[in-house]
Amino acid sequence: MSAILLTACQTPDALGKKDPEKAVKVRTQLAAEYIKSGDLDAAKRTLDQALDVDSRDSTANMMMGVLLQQEGSKISLDKADSYFKRAISADPKNAQARNNYGTYLYQIERYNDALEQLKVAGATLGYEQRYKALENAGRIYLKLGDSANAEKSFKQALQANRDSYISMLELSEIFYVRQQTAEATQLYEQFVRNVGQKNQGARALWIGIRIARANSDTMGTQVLVNQLRALFPESPEYQRYLQLQYSTEAVWK
Known part of the structure; x- marks a missing residue:
């Protein structure tokens, strides 16, 4: 890995005068790898070099915004805003910049x-x-x-x-609250198939418990309650279950 990074670090310098546009691209890609590995200082130095070559490059500005956002201090978060704006100003069609x-x-x-x-x-x-x-x-x-x-x-x-499992889970709760139980059940089951029964977080289990209860599935409800208690006994979701376990309300929220 160190050899690969060393080669990558040398490449932009060699390209700088011959092909500035490509040098910026290479430095920006390298900075992205540094960010993924958690080396934010190296990423900052590399992006500074890229922006020295082209201060308006959309991707380099976007990546600087991402870097400052990840660093997370108030100073960095305040600075990140201007870099994201520059990225979009330079290329309004940059969907990744808009998403970030x-x-x-x-x-x-x-x-x-x-x-x-x-x-x-x-x-x-x-x-x-x-x-x-x-x-x-x-x-x-x-x-x-x-x-x-x-x-x-x-x-x-x-x-x-x-395969957007986040959407499956969120929709299942939306439908549950509206008492559209069939739709909620279908989406929750689809979510479980995607992530696996044993890989559910506390919130997913809590949604599953409420849907199972709405279906009068006593055994299914208890299985999920046991899983929530065993894995997340201190979670707000399990504490909420303890508050509501004897409630007869049609919709547990």
Whole structure:
């Protein structure tokens, strides 16, 4: 690995004068690898070099925004905004930049601004991560209490990627709350097939418990309760179950 990285580090310098555009691309790709491995300092140095060659390169600016977002301090998060804006200004059709900017805006709770970016990314046909933009848009709609648009976004995400397990789970809860039990059951079962019965988190198990109860499936409910208690005894979901276990309300929330 060290030999590979050394070669990659030398390549942009050799290309710098002959092919500046390619040098920026190589440095940006290298920075992405540094970010994935957690070496944020090396990524920052490499992106600085890329932006010294072309300060308006859309991908390099986007990657700098991602880097600062991942570093996570208030100073870095404040700086990240301007890099994402530069990336989109340089290339308004850069769906990845819009998706990443939308995710950043979601993180800092600028929900309406995030939706504006995620909608563009989610509507860009051919963009490989389109479904993720739609998933995040759906999550924001849920936070805003707009279950109708959340449902629409999650359904679009499933159309873009039929294995979008996040959309399956979120839709199953939306339908459960509306007492559309058949639809909730179908999507929850589809989710379990995708992730595996033993790989469910506390929230997924809690959704499954409520759906099983709505179906009067006593045995299925108990199996999921046992799994939640064994794996996540301190979770808010299990504590909520303990509060509601004797409740006769039709919909447990």
